[in-house]
């Protein structure tokens with residue numbers, strides 16, 4: 001009799017654990033989805049642009065593009081349009097060499113920089 005109670009108790013406990021795990025799983029799935037949404041669209045290209053810029057541009061333009069050997073780019077969007085920036089990246093300007101990144105990358109970075117005003 002004692003043994004029966006013990007197994008019943010254990011079963012209830014396991015059932016509870018299962019329900020808990022199900023809810024827990026659902027919860028994590030939802031958060032994962034919500035996280036995915038924020039990385040879609042614009043955020044994704046901004047993130048990519050920052051990634052490219054941090055390796056290809058910061059060597060000269062400084063950390064966070066605040067300026068170094070090259071000028072500060074944090075307000076470059078108020079000086080140049082996206083096309084102009086893309087042009088500078090692809091063809092260079094003065095002491096800046098062109099083609100440090102691919103034209104496809106240049107487009108992404110230019111779009112991102114053009115919004116910095």
Ligand code: HEC
Nearest residue numbers: 056057060069070071085088089093094095096097100101
């Ligand atoms: C080898 C160093 C170097 C690298 C790498 C470099 N730049 Fe430059 N950049 C410069 C210099 C120097 C200037 C100033 C050129 C001039 O006006 O004579 C400049 C100018 C610019 C300008 C024009 C700024 C203005 O106010 O006229 C933009 C836009 C720019 N760089 C963007 C970028 C981007 C985006 C990247 C990365 C893809 C990058 N640069 C990589 C050195 C560099």
